[in-house]
Each structure stands twice: as structure tokens, then as C-alpha cells.
Amino acid sequence: MADTVSSPDVRAILDARGYRPVLEWIARRAEALVIPLAALVVGMVLFSLFILAVGKSPAQLYETMWRGGFGSWFSIQNSLSRGAPLLLAALCVALPARLGLVVIGGEGAIVLGGVAAAATGVALNGAPSFLVILLMGVGGAAAGGIWIGAVGALRHYRAVNETISSLLMAYIAIAVMNHLVEGPLRDPASLNKPSTQPLADIYRVGNIPGMEVHWGLVVGVVACVLSWLLIEKTRWGFAARIAGGNVRAAQVQGLAVGPLIVGFSALAGGFAGLAGTLEVAAVQGSANGSLAAGYGYTGILVAFLARHNPLAIIPVAILLGGIDASGGLIQRRMDLPDATVLVLQGMLFIVILFSETFYGRFKLFNPDLWQRNT
Amino acid sequence: METTDIGLWGVPLAMLGGAIRVSTPFIFVSLGEAITERSGRINLGLEGTLVFGAMSAYAVAVMTGSPWPGLLAAAVAGLCFGLFHGWICKFPKVNDIAIGIALMLFGTGLAFFFGKPFIQPSAPDLPAIPFGAWSDIPQVQAALNVNVLFLIGAALAVLLWWAFRNTRIGLIVRVVGDSADAARAMGLNPNTVRLLATGVGGALAGIGGAYLSLYYPGSWTERISSGQGLMAVALVIFARWNPLGCFAAALLFGGAGALGPALQSVGVTQGYYLFYAAPYILTLIIMIATSSPSRALAGAPGELSITK
Numbered sequence: 001m002a003d004t005v006s007s008p009d010v011r012a013i014l015d016a017r018g019y020r021p022v023l024e025w026i027a028r029r030a031e032a033l034v035i036p037l038a039a040l041v042v043g044m045v046l047f048s049l050f051i052l053a054v055g056k057s058p059a060q061l062y063e064t065m066w067r068g069g070f071g072s073w074f075s076i077q078n079s080l081s082r083g084a085p086l087l088l089a090a091l092c093v094a095l096p097a098r099l100g101l102v103v104i105g106g107e108g109a110i111v112l113g114g115v116a117a118a119a120t121g122v123a124l125n126g127a128p129s130f131l132v133i134l135l136m137g138v139g140g141a142a143a144g145g146i147w148i149g150a151v152g153a154l155r156h157y158r159a160v161n162e163t164i165s166s167l168l169m170a171y172i173a174i175a176v177m178n179h180l181v182e183g184p185l186r187d188p189a190s191l192n193k194p195s196t197q198p199l200a201d202i203y204r205v206g207n208i209p210g211m212e213v214h215w216g217l218v219v220g221v222v223a224c225v226l227s228w229l230l231i232e233k234t235r236w237g238f239a240a241r242i243a244g245g246n247v248r249a250a251q252v253q254g255l256a257v258g259p260l261i262v263g264f265s266a267l268a269g270g271f272a273g274l275a276g277t278l279e280v281a282a283v284q285g286s287a288n289g290s291l292a293a294g295y296g297y298t299g300i301l302v303a304f305l306a307r308h309n310p311l312a313i314i315p316v317a318i319l320l321g322g323i324d325a326s327g328g329l330i331q332r333r334m335d336l337p338d339a340t341v342l343v344l345q346g347m348l349f350i351v352i353l354f355s356e357t358f359y360g361r362f363k364l365f366n367p368d369l370w371q372r373n374t
Numbered sequence: 375m376e377t378t379d380i381g382l383w384g385v386p387l388a389m390l391g392g393a394i395r396v397s398t399p400f401i402f403v404s405l406g407e408a409i410t411e412r413s414g415r416i417n418l419g420l421e422g423t424l425v426f427g428a429m430s431a432y433a434v435a436v437m438t439g440s441p442w443p444g445l446l447a448a449a450v451a452g453l454c455f456g457l458f459h460g461w462i463c464k465f466p467k468v469n470d471i472a473i474g475i476a477l478m479l480f481g482t483g484l485a486f487f488f489g490k491p492f493i494q495p496s497a498p499d500l501p502a503i504p505f506g507a508w509s510d511i512p513q514v515q516a517a518l519n520v521n522v523l524f525l526i527g528a529a530l531a532v533l534l535w536w537a538f539r540n541t542r543i544g545l546i547v548r549v550v551g552d553s554a555d556a557a558r559a560m561g562l563n564p565n566t567v568r569l570l571a572t573g574v575g576g577a578l579a580g581i582g583g584a585y586l587s588l589y590y591p592g593s594w595t596e597r598i599s600s601g602q603g604l605m606a607v608a609l610v611i612f613a614r615w616n617p618l619g620c621f622a623a624a625l626l627f628g629g630a631g632a633l634g635p636a637l638q639s640v641g642v643t644q645g646y647y648l649f650y651a652a653p654y655i656l657t658l659i660i661m662i663a664t665s666s667p668s669r670a671l672a673g674a675p676g677e678l679s680i681t682k
Contacts, residue, residue, distance in 0.1 A: 175651030339486030346480025
């Protein structure tokens with residue numbers, strides 16, 4: 001914007017050196033915070049109208065939702081537990097998204113990661129616990145990584161649309177899990193709910209000391225922070241952001257786009273596989289149909305709400321974990337179907353996507369345009 | 375109904391019958407998606423539309439005691455979802471694929487929300503025509519008991535194929551899909567055309583959903599769809615945006631989907647769940663085989679984000 005900076009403006013900036021740069025710094029960053037928050041509020045208002053239309057009180061609903069999600073230490077712990085897998089599931093969407101890929105089949109990587117972890121744990125029964133837990137994590141992450149890495153490879157080397165292929169592969173993964181859990185890996189003792197053999201207690205992942213929340217929360221938060229560092233502070237992340245902006249430009253610069261896409265996809269799938277591992281090692285104790293609980297799909301919503309920023313995923317995942325956790329209370333207290341939460345999530349999703357259209361529209365957030373008034 | 379022992383002949387026969395039964399929702403959703411994609415947009419939300427269509431059709435059929443108002447309700451509901459997608463995607467920077475994913479979640483959520491009271495009661499079925507009445511073998515009769523919607527879908531595929539080539543409306547949709555600039559130069563508003571194309575696509579997907587709840591499997595449950603709405607998107611690419619190809623591909627998918635139950639009916643239970651994955655594996659293989667990194671897909675609308 002060289003044409004807007006004429007000499008009187010420069011002097012004005014220099015004169016006001018005290019606060020002007022600070023204001024500009026805030027303004028440039030405020031957009032990324034104000035627009036999503038405004039969209040969240042608009043989404044909640046629309047959902048209020050929906051609740052009014054079906055003859056219930058929105059105020060009571062939000063109050064119940066707050067109580068069920070964050071009102072007490074008990075409910076906060078519940079929300080954190082539900083948010084933990086969402087952190088990893090959202091990374092499965094956010095990392096490929098930085099390269100311009102829309103991967104929505106994280107559910108498949110979660111499911112296969114869980115099965116691989118359970119099989120590892122059962123096969124290594126008798127080995128030292130730290131080794132087994134470590135290898136379960138490696139096995140789960142590898143299974144998920146191969147699955148989503150294949151999606152990335154198909155995208156780059158065969159031009160197969162990654163959105164559709166990842167989703168098809170999620171369905172295939174669930175079929176493979178059902179086959180393994182009901183056939184070769186089935187524990188004969190699991191009658192009503194076919195499962196793999198239960199893990200021995202010493203191979204289970206426990207709770208964070210002083211909390212009723214398992215270590216998966218810590219793993220998820222660390223994964224988010226590492227992903228942020230990877231994208232923002234390393235040359236691979238820099239290359240990925242360039243390739244995500246314009247693949248041709250990245251190729252002209254000599255960046256190896258193929259390995260970058262496959263690598264980021266595999267890492268993303270690895271995180272989802274880890275989510276499946278934790279679901280088995282910390283929650284279920286064995287692999288079964290409960291692995292396909294929809295975390296992969298809620299993770300898509302989390303990633304888009306966070307605009308694919310790994311650090312923003314942390315609060316968003318916990319918020320959505322809270323909304324999920326309050327579903328039962330809403331059902332009992334207000335006599336609303338459990339799908340109420342799904343409707344809210346869908347509305348928020350649409351409003352957030354719609355809000356994309358407002359970025360760069362407001363003068364307030366663009367200091368380059370302020371000059372003309374001063 | 376008594377079954378005559380016809381041995382392994384039962385497998386191809388059951389697959390034929392299954393192909394006809396299972397393919398009908400694929401036909402409607404893929405024809406709807408073909409119209410939308412020919413206009414240059416992708417609506418991934420048809421999965422949600424399908425589920426909501428299934429619920430509204432079932433609910434209205436239960437309340438009125440006739441399947442036809444249910445079918446109409448599903449079409450109108452699908453139209454609304456389609457128009458919403460078409461409207462919201464006209465704004466700059468709003469991504470049609472992402473909005474589709476959101477609508478998938480939203481449509482499914484709404485269907486579960488309003489569908490809760492309708493899980494128990496039973497609704498009247500859509501009528502079928504017994505083309506197999508000439509045969510004494512019950513399996514043949516069962517396989518050739520063809521629902522009217524299948525026949526309507528087949529006729530619609532031919533009609534659309536003809537209309538895309540030979541009518542003014544068909545030309546308008548194609549030109550908008552191939553080049554928005556050319557369409558504007560002709561005095562057409564691409565956003566209006568896409569709005570209507572997505573609306574019609576949604577209505578057809580709603581009808582596909584009505585078939586699920588009112589004929590096969592014929593009841594409303596929260597597991598009624600197994601991803602038909604999404605597979606239809608892949609199917610349209612495979613069919614090269616040609617309505618007749620959509621019809622053929624839908625039959626192929628239906629046959630693949632019927633493989634598991636057909637084998638089970640003759641006593642093969644080994645690997646049952648893997649056969650269930652057959653349609654998904656088939657779709658994936660076809661997508662891999664027909665895509666190429668070096669050239670654009672033949673027949674692809676130029677404005678489609680998925681092929682750019």
C-alpha cells in the first residue's frame with residue numbers, strides 16, 4: 001500500500017509513536033479474534049430462535065448447558081475428558097488444511113489406531129508396562145498415519161480428491177474394524193458387545209494426578225503446541241504454508257510438495273491414530289464398536305472453528321467437549337432429544353463458515369486504510 | 375413366502391434384485407448432484423439432505439397414512455436445503471465443500487432431532503410393481519419386484535441426458551458450469567442458475583431419502599443412511615457428469631452393496647463385514663483408476679473446484 005503512505009502520514013505516525021504502533025498491532029490481530037467470537041454469538045442467537053420455535057426456553061437451555069459443561073469441577077473434568085480426543089481429531093483436519101487439503105475421514109484413522117493399539121497390547125502381554133504403552137502408541141499412530149498418509153499420496157500422485165477418498169476410507173476402516181473385532185481378534189468372552197481381549201490393568205493409561213481426566217488431555221495439548229511450532233517456526237511449516245497458498249509457486253521455488261503433502265497427512269493421521277489408542281488404553285480397555293463414536297466428525301468442526309490454528313484448537317476442543325458433555329443433562333432436564341447438541345453444532349459450523357466472507361472487509365482491522373482519515 | 379432351493383444361482387439373482395433395490399437412492403442423489411455439479415458447484419451436504427428427506431417422508435407418511443405426501447415433503451425439504459446451500463455459497467470466500475460438510479452435520483442433526491418420535495410407528499410403503507409374476511420361483515419374484523421410484527429414476531436419467539444436450543435450460547446450466555465469465559457475457563447470472571441447480575439437486579436427494587425410509591429398508595432409524603449421499607458425489611465423477619452414466623454407476627454400486635447380504639442368504643458368513651465394504655472399495659478403486667495428475671478429467675465442468 002505504498003500509495004497510501006505519504007509523508008504527512010509518516011510524520012503523524014512518528015509523532016504518535018507512543019500508542020499508534022500498539023493500536024495497529026492490536027487491530028491487525030483483533031480481526032482473527034473478533035470475527036469468530038461474533039460468529040459464535042450469532043450462531044447461539046440463531047439456535048435460541050430454534051429452541052424458541054420448538055417451545056422451550058433458550059435461557060434455561062444455555063444455563064443447563066453451562067451447568068452440564070462447566071458449572072462444577074465434576075462437569076469441567078467431564079468436558080476435559082471429552083475434549084481430549086477432539087484435540088487430536090481436530091489436528092487430523094487442521095494440518096492437511098494448511099496445505100489446502102480438506103481431509104474429513106479422521107474417524108477411519110481413529111478406529112484403525114485403536115484396533116492396532118489393542119492388538120499390540122494383547123500381543124505383547126507380559127512385557128514391561130512402559131514399553132507396551134509406548135509401542136501401543138507407536139502402533140496406533142502408525143496405523144492412522146499410513147491411512148491418512150495414503151489419502152495424501154493419492155491426492156498428490158494420482159489427483160484423487162482427498163475429501164471423498166478420506167471419507168470412503170473411513171467407511172472401509174470401520175468395516176475392517178468390525179471384521180477384526182468380530183472375527184480374528186475377538187475375545188470369546190465378549191458376547192453382547194464384540195471386543196478384542198481386554199488390556200491388562202498395568203497397560204492402561206491412567207488419570208492425571210488429582211483429576212478424573214486421563215493423560216490423553218496432556219498428549220493432545222502437547223500435540224497441538226508441537227503442531228503450532230511445526231507450522232509457524234520450522235522450515236517445513238513455512239514450506240507447507242507456501243504450498244497451501246499456491247502449489248505452483250511452491251513447485252517453482254523447488255519445494256518438494258509431494259513429500260510435504262504425504263508427510264503432513266501422515267502426521268495428521270498419526271495424531272488421529274493416537275486418539276484411537278488413548279480411547280482404547282484409557283477409556284474402553286479394548287477395541288470395539290465404540291471407537292467409531294464420531295470424534296472424527298466433531299474434530300472437523302473443531303478444526304474449522306479454530307481456523308486450522310493448532311493453538312486455537314485447544315480452547316475450541318474443550319468448549320465443544322463441554323457442549324457434548326451437557327447433552328445428557330439437556331435431554332434429562334429439558335426433555336429435548338440428544339440430537340439437540342448436533343443441531344447447535346451444525347448451526348455454529350454454518351455461521352463460522354459464512355463469517356469467512358467478512359475477513360478483510362472492515363476498515364477497523366486494517367491500519368493501512370486508517371491514514372486517509374488522519 | 376416359501377423358498378425354492380436354487381443353490382448358488384441365488385447369489386446373482388439376489389444381487390440383481392439387490393442392485394435394483396439398493397441403487398434407487400443412488401440414482402436420485404447422483405442425478406441431483408450431477409445437475410448441481412454441471413452448474414459448477416459441489417454439494418457435499420446431500421448426505422444430510424438424504425437423511426432429513428428420509429425422516430420427513432416417514433413422518434408425513436405416518437401422519438397422513440399415505441406415502442405420496444411423504445415423498446412430496448421430502449422433495450420440498452430437500453429443495454430448501456439445496457436452496458440454502460446455493461444461496462450461502464454465492465458470498466465471496468465461502469467454500470462450497472466446507473458448507474456441504476456443515477450441512478451434512480446440520481441436516482443429520484435436524485433429522486435426528488425431529489425424527490425421535492417417529493422411530494416406533496410404521497408408515498405405509500411406496501408401491502412396487504411385480505415384474506416377476508410370470509415365474510413360480512419366489513426368489514425371481516422377489517428380485518423383480520420393482521419399486522415405482524426406480525422406474526421414475528431411470529426415466530429421469532434419460533430425460534436429463536437429453537435435456538443437457540438439447541434444451542436451452544440444459545445449455546444454460548452447462549455454460550454456467552464451464553465458465554462463469556462466458557455466462558455473464560451471455561447475460562446470465564451464474565449465482566441464480568447455481569441456486570436453482572443446487573435446489574433441484576437437493577429435491578432429488580430428498581426423494582432418494584424418501585425411498586430409504588418408505589421402501590427399502592423401509593423404516594426410519596438413525597442409521598438409515600450408510601453414506602449414500604457422499605458416495606453419490608464420487609459416483610458422479612466416475613460417471614463423468616453424464617446422467618446415463620450415473621444410472622449405470624448406481625446399478626453397479628447397488629450390486630456391490632447387495633453382495634454381502636446375497637452371500638449371507640446362501641450361507642456364506644465368513645468375512646461378512648468386508649463384503650459390506652465392497653461399494654466403498656469399488657468407489658475408491660474407480661476414483662484411483664480414473665483420476666490422473668497430468669490431465670483434467672474428461673467432461674468435467676470447468677468451474678468445479680474439485681477438478682481445478
